Amino acid sequence: MVKNNKSLIAILIIALAIGFFYYNSSGVDGSGLMVHYYKDGVEVFQSNTLTIIDIDSSLYDEIAIDIIGENTGDYPISNMLVDSAGPIQFKNALPSLSKSLNVGETKTLWISDRINVLELGGLPQPIKFWVNISGESPYVSGKIYYYVGQEFEIVTTCTESWTCTDYGSCSITGSPGTKTRICTDSNSCGTIDDRPLLSTSCCIPLTCADFGYGTFYNGCTGNIFCQEPTGYLQRAWYPLGSNERYIASNPNYVWVSHHGGDISKYSHNGAYLQTWDGYQYNPGALSANTNYIYWGDAGGHEITRYNAYDGATGRRFLDDIRDPGDVVGLASTDTYVYSSWDNTNNVYRTDLIGHYDTPFGSSTMLSRPKSVDANNNYVYILTSDNRIWRWVPAGNAYYGFWYVNGGTMAIAVNDDYVYTADNLNKRIYKYSHTGAYITYWTVSGTTDFMDITAEGDYVYLLAVSGSPRVYKYKS
Secondary structure (H helix, E strand, O other), X not given: OEEEOOOOOOOOOOEEEEOEOOOOOOOOOOOOOOEEEEEOOEEOOOOOEEEEOOEOOEOEEEEOOEEEEEEOOOOOEEEEEEEEEEXXXXXXXXXXXXXXXXXXXXXXXXXXXXXXXXXXXXXXXXXXXXXXXXXXXXXXXXXXXXXXXXXXXXXXXXXXXXXXXXXXXXXXXXXXXXXXXXXXXXXXXXXXXXXXXXXXXXXXXXXXXXXXXXXXXXXXXXXXXXXXOOOOEEEEEOOOOOOEEEEEEXXXXXXXXXXXXXXXXXXXXXXXXXXXXXXXXXXXXXXXXXXXXXXEEOOOOOEEEEEOOOOOEEEEEOOOOOOOOOEEEEEXXXXXXXXXXXXXXXXXXXXXXXXXXXXXXXXXXXXXXXXXXXXXXXXXXXXXXXXXXXXXXXXXXXXXXXXXXXXXXXXXXXXXXXXXXXXXXXXXXXXXOOOOEEEEEEOOOOOEEEEEEEEOOEEEEEEEEOEEEEEEEEO
């Protein structure tokens, strides 16, 4: 007899069959009686082992034991009772009803209440099940006693069924640690043979927000490089003067021009290096390539070339352009110099020492150029009608244009992108070389943008914040 309980793995049905042999004396020990265990009418467990098994894919956690009597004697037996039994769980489960057996009769005398298998499994093994049964016969004076006992071991075959919580937080950040979880066996087998791991190694890497930017050691992964995001303000510095107007850069330095006629040279991180006097009384646009600085005169209608390393004057040129006006845009590569002027729609190209080429753009660009910049592949011209034109270096063909915001006052170009300085919205915009918009960032705390230049991975903005200041941004 079995109780079905889906919460635990368990149990097997057994029947304890006890045959009675009749003795003609009172107090006879019936230890010679046979003990049989039955499952589904078939005798089993002859090895004296009660194995807790899964029956028909059902789950059991309790058993009941049947006591079966067989009268093989010559006289009927009546008033049969269980006087004592063990273990106590078995004794307490047996009913106190009296029974009788006729001659030659075999029947179930008592069926125990259900016994919790876990209680039996917790007893010292093996367990000895035994009963003392008394009875009466009209042919025998006094009580007749029958004893039967049998040892067997309860062997559980509980199948563990584990569920686990998620792992908790790692015990440490920035170096190897551990994280733990709780696992529960829903079958409460009491064993941990199949229990999943309760802990595992972990490592939470530090982030760029923890480090800052640059290369740092991370205990989880080793060295990492924290890349600055586009528009990240890496550094800002105040130039020496108080009336700076233009800015230029090359792979080695940054230059800022002063209205007083000086040029100051700085490292890319703003360290002051040198100042030299210029010839311009009304300094205009400024540009730099690898070896030279080009500085336009807003009043003398000329461009002066300086050595980029020591400031030595190399050459003045463009005096031969008839009344060109003031230099308002200036760009230079390692091959050419491009300039725009305030009284013409032309852009003029010269070689590095000022040999003049035919101007280009006046028949196509119907507005005056405001700003010019170039790389080795294209020339970019910002015109007063808020368009940026892309020309080939020879100036004989252009590849279209795109519109920009009305507050755009200067452009800068590197090998990858085009940048515009929007003085109205106080923003720097980033475009592809074909004019596809990519992103922008806002410059805080400034009142006026003056000029912009781009070099490598950085953009340098000259703007007024109380006094002129250079802002270095990740491009």
